[in-house]
Amino acid sequence: MTYDFSKPVDRRHTNSMKWDVADHELPMWVADMDFETCPAVKEAILKKAQLGVYGYTIIPDSYIESVMNWWKTYHHFELKKEWILFSTGVVPAISSIVRKMTTPAENVLIQSPVYNIFYNSIYNNGRNILSSDLVFDGKEYHIDFEDLEAKLADPQTTLMILCNPHNPIGKIWDKETLRRIGHLCAKHHVLVLSDEIHCDLCKPGLEYVPFASVDEVCQNNSITCVAASKAFNLAGLQSASVIVPNPVLRHKVNRGLNTDEVAEPNVFCMEANTAAFTKGRAWLEDLCVYIEENKAYVRQFIAENLPELYVVPSEATYLLWVNCQAVSEDTEELCQFIRAKTGLYVSSGEEYGKNGKTFIRINLACPRSRVEDGMARLKNGIEAYQKAD
Numbered sequence: 001m002t003y004d005f006s007k008p009v010d011r012r013h014t015n016s017m018k019w020d021v022a023d024h025e026l027p028m029w030v031a032d033m034d035f036e037t038c039p040a041v042k043e044a045i046l047k048k049a050q051l052g053v054y055g056y057t058i059i060p061d062s063y064i065e066s067v068m069n070w071w072k073t074y075h076h077f078e079l080k081k082e083w084i085l086f087s088t089g090v091v092p093a094i095s096s097i098v099r100k101m102t103t104p105a106e107n108v109l110i111q112s113p114v115y116n117i118f119y120n121s122i123y124n125n126g127r128n129i130l131s132s133d134l135v136f137d138g139k140e141y142h143i144d145f146e147d148l149e150a151k152l153a154d155p156q157t158t159l160m161i162l163c164n165p166h167n168p169i170g171k172i173w174d175k176e177t178l179r180r181i182g183h184l185c186a187k188h189h190v191l192v193l194s195d196e197i198h199c200d201l202c203k204p205g206l207e208y209v210p211f212a213s214v215d216e217v218c219q220n221n222s223i224t225c226v227a228a229s230k231a232f233n234l235a236g237l238q239s240a241s242v243i244v245p246n247p248v249l250r251h252k253v254n255r256g257l258n259t260d261e262v263a264e265p266n267v268f269c270m271e272a273n274t275a276a277f278t279k280g281r282a283w284l285e286d287l288c289v290y291i292e293e294n295k296a297y298v299r300q301f302i303a304e305n306l307p308e309l310y311v312v313p314s315e316a317t318y319l320l321w322v323n324c325q326a327v328s329e330d331t332e333e334l335c336q337f338i339r340a341k342t343g344l345y346v347s348s349g350e351e352y353g354k355n356g357k358t359f360i361r362i363n364l365a366c367p368r369s370r371v372e373d374g375m376a377r378l379k380n381g382i383e384a385y386q387k388a389d
């Protein structure tokens, strides 16, 4: 491995949302990595900072080309230049798309358990959240296509937000599954918004399938959000690309992003994203190996020390989704207990939907020493919880 991910970076007292915790606490919650970003990105930001003038910023062709080349080279999907719009983040884009492409009181379909902010983007805009819950069979998740079709067939359902790969369960949807979803949505006139923010964080050897690459039906009826922010830890730079192949949809989405004023980049994000997409591949490949090793460590630790927990197999993201049902039917209470007892801060599953109630989500994007510390705390916390019960 060329790059070293084992060096801890002290983020306490740096206005980090993740690290806004007490000094003895260890945050392994929000999807934010503790690693320094790739050297080329840091260099690009430092160079821009040196300029000392921080005025308004354009979206240069070099940025768009870097996105096109990245998707062509690593995801085998040729984007056209005009398909790519800029937004100040995936969540701002999702909220804008919900407002522009649906009307109040319509249903926006999601697949719970899923990224918690999807709920906010729907609910805060006065639309109904309609979940076609993913079904957990005790080992892994699958889609109940009958339920999905029944919900898509409701004329009030006009948008589906797909998480591809899926946060928090870590699943990479295969091409056939995406095709089935895409064709059902097209049949029932439901637009697909595919959030692909975790797509560059796949297990080494596995590849995700861009929804719009599946076939023309999927391409013409979809909006895709992608970003370098998860893979290169740039969330604080607020940037994302919104890919809309269909020109009619694209015009509307573009108007929405502009009306909502979420279409202009900040002064650092063009250089940072372009550096990531043009010079960051080797770093990213090492990162994915390191994350996989962290996951293997946790799986083994849990098997040996906390066998009553079940780690859901994870193909993507740096998050692990762990079923704690044998310990607690309510992980909100369990997580609070563990945090108070040991300082370990993980996310409780219900944040991602009611059917997540017995799960916890653990963020493993940190040096191994922190993962080890986190696991020791988890063991202490769970043992103390079981004794207190």
Ligand SMILES: Cc1ncc(COP(=O)(O)O)c(C=O)c1O
Pocket: 031, 088, 089, 090, 091, 092, 115, 163, 167, 195, 197, 198, 227, 229, 235, 239, 240
């Ligand atoms: C599925 C998913 N979408 C979007 C985001 C956030 O995107 P952004 O920071 O670009 O708004 C996250 C962050 O964890 C996420 O997991």
